[in-house]
Amino acid sequence: MNLVTGATGLLGSHIAEQLRNRNEPVRALVRKGSDTSFIESIGVELAYGDLSDKQALQKACEGVDIVYHSAAKVGDWGPWSEFQKITIDGTENLLEAASAGGVKRFLHISSISVYGYVDGKGVVLDETAPLGQNLYRWSYYSKAKVIAEQMVWQWHNEGKIKATVIRPSWLYGPRDRASIGRLINAIRNGSAKLIGDGNNRLSLSYAGNVAEAAILAANKEEAIGEAYNSCSDGDITLKQYMDMIADAIGAPHVTKKVPYWLAKDVAFMLEVIGRATGRKEPPMVSRYAVWLMGRHIQFSNEKIRKLGWKPTVDYKTGIPLTVEWYLKHHENKN
Secondary structure, eight states, rough: OOOETTTSSSHHHHHHHHHHTTOOOOOEOOTTTTHHHHHHTOOEEEEEEOTHHHHHHHHHHTTTTTEEOOOOOSSSOHHHHHIIIIIIHHHHHHHHHHHHHTTTTEEEEEOGGBBBBBBTTTOOOOSOOSSBOOOOTOOOOHHHHHHHHHHHHHHHHTSSSSSSEEOOEEEEEETOSHHHHHHHHHHTTOOOEEESOOOOOOOOOHHHHHHHHHHHHOOOGGGTTTTEEESSOOBBBBHHHHHHHHHHTTTTOOOOOHHHHHHHHHHHHHHHHHHHHOOOSSSSSOHHHHHHHHHOOEEEEEEHHHHTTTOOHHHHEEEEHHHHHHHHHHHOOO
């Protein structure tokens, strides 16, 4: 039995889908009121509860061999208390339940943002790089992910659980509700801009490819106690990504540009205003988003490739597929 947290989200749903494609049983921890239509359609067993409900977690972990912990407070906005409760405390609660329940393997989904907001042309980080470098004051998502991952390693080193960590990059794919819709709308209405010259290479991964990396690592003995970047399906620049989305929706290519430094300054100003006014909705752009799209740094995924992983869905297939999913499931309902 496999337990997946965050199974109604982007990566979690792809992990569940990939496991079911292998005819493996899957149980998903879901909150009441969540849209479970997709995971139910592929035969996933539902366990109701959330990461703060210790009793529900204990029940969900009964008879489980592998836990895939994908749930977290997603996004770069909101009060620290939410990141603490969901990402940090929730991870600790799940570790306790998994350890008590005799779970054999704990696959933790981290993020390449745990390395911090390092940048620089020609810089390539592998899994030996230190965590938490140059984090911004309000980098709550990344800070929480660093603490949660460190907690997983602590439990592993104390012999309470056998852990493996996957560090994904910017994800896309069907069931992406975070970025693809915003990009489609901005490209269509002409407000999208390239950050810098647009020729910087992105760390962009199809969620299904990362799910395959997670499942591979969770089932390999040599992956116990190891972290793996799963951060790129190949070479693609920001401009190429924007152009492929534009082509998929029949819109003109993005040609407007904004300097990287200016975009960061504007994002910082918007963050300051948003925090000062107690804004609940995220600003139009954040420094994290600017770094995500405009950075020049690269992350090596050589280690996961040596384990036997290679992407099965390329950009030419995955990007139109993602756009098609979004248009079908969102715009056609409006």
